[in-house]
Amino acid sequence: MVLCFSRRIFAKAYLNERLDNLLDGHACAFAHFGGRTEEILYDNPRTIVTDKDESTGHIEWNATFKDRMDFYGVRIRLCRYYRAQTKGKIESGVKYVKYNALAGRRFASLEDLNAYLLDWCVNVADERTHGTTHEKPVDRFARAEKLIGVDQRPPAHRECVVVRQVPRDAYVTLETNRYPVPFTWAGREVTVRMLAAQIAVHLEGAEPVMHDRLEGKHRVARWNGPPRQLPKSYRPTGQQPPRLDPAYVSSLGEVQIRELSSYQEVSR
Numbered sequence: 001m002v003l004c005f006s007r008r009i010f011a012k013a014y015l016n017e018r019l020d021n022l023l024d025g026h027a028c029a030f031a032h033f034g035g036r037t038e039e040i041l042y043d044n045p046r047t048i049v050t051d052k053d054e055s056t057g058h059i060e061w062n063a064t065f066k067d068r069m070d071f072y073g074v075r076i077r078l079c080r081y082y083r084a085q086t087k088g089k090i091e092s093g094v095k096y097v098k099y100n101a102l103a104g105r106r107f108a109s110l111e112d113l114n115a116y117l118l119d120w121c122v123n124v125a126d127e128r129t130h131g132t133t134h135e136k137p138v139d140r141f142a143r144a145e146k147l148i149g150v151d152q153r154p155p156a157h158r159e160c161v162v163v164r165q166v167p168r169d170a171y172v173t174l175e176t177n178r179y180p181v182p183f184t185w186a187g188r189e190v191t192v193r194m195l196a197a198q199i200a201v202h203l204e205g206a207e208p209v210m211h212d213r214l215e216g217k218h219r220v221a222r223w224n225g226p227p228r229q230l231p232k233s234y235r236p237t238g239q240q241p242p243r244l245d246p247a248y249v250s251s252l253g254e255v256q257i258r259e260l261s262s263y264q265e266v267s268r
Contacts, residue, residue, distance in 0.1 A: 001029040001040075002093040005132060006141035008033065009125045011117045013110060015215050019047045020158055020196035023068050030072070032121075035147030039075035041087050049078060064158065073115050091252060096125070160194040170228070172201055177214040180223040182206075183230050 014021040025258035107113040126138040171178040
């Protein structure tokens with residue numbers, strides 16, 4: 001996010017372009033700058049606008065995004081399709097982040113990257129002499145940038161609540177990914193809360209099971225709680241498991257050795 005007048009910049013990295021992360025980015029940017037602007041200019045991603053008719057001016061907003069911007073009181077403006085120069089300030093800012101902040105660097109984690117970006121925004125980007133305004137963004141911001149305070153009441157967290165039947169393997173499937181729960185929950189109905197970064201599985205009368213929300217598809221979350229004990233119904237009764245030690249195997253006798261021609265004869 002780039003402030004139009006002062007050119008102060010805020011950058012934060014995410015693992016994907018989901019709506020949850022877009023909304024979190026707005027909240028972090030407003031907190032960083034100490035307020036919001038009256039309007040914000042956007043491109044036309046599906047997380048913001050689902051349909052737009054240039055000839056009639058009809059715009060169909062993403063309802064969740066529009067609701068959050070109404071909460072803040074921000075007026076939304078959209079660029080014309082294929083007119084990137086309409087928002088040259090932000091396009092230049094993106095290139096500045098890529099080639100000044102990130103080029104040639106590696107980071108141990110997403111948290112490490114975002115800590116670096118925050119320091120870079122404050123101590124490098126805001127302190128440089130801007131090529132267009134010929135002033136430091138931080139000085140121009142302090143002199144004349146006018147922001148509107150954000151309501152102290154935080155917006156509600158977005159979450160999706162679904163009900164699942166726990167299968168016998170005690171892995172709950174969400175978005176093709178699988179999350180383990182205790183084996184004793186198998187066959188029972190659980191409520192799953194899907195948050196931006198976490199998955200919470202609830203069973204009445206038990207502590208919820210929390211997992212980090214997995215990125216990508218067909219992945220399996222790791223169990224980080226106490227060892228999962230199999231219920232008694234899963235355990236064999238009255239039978240000893242087959243012995244697999246060398247003495248048991250040797251007691252079976254030697255395996256008969258046949259010539260390969262015997263198999264070829266049978267196949268014909």
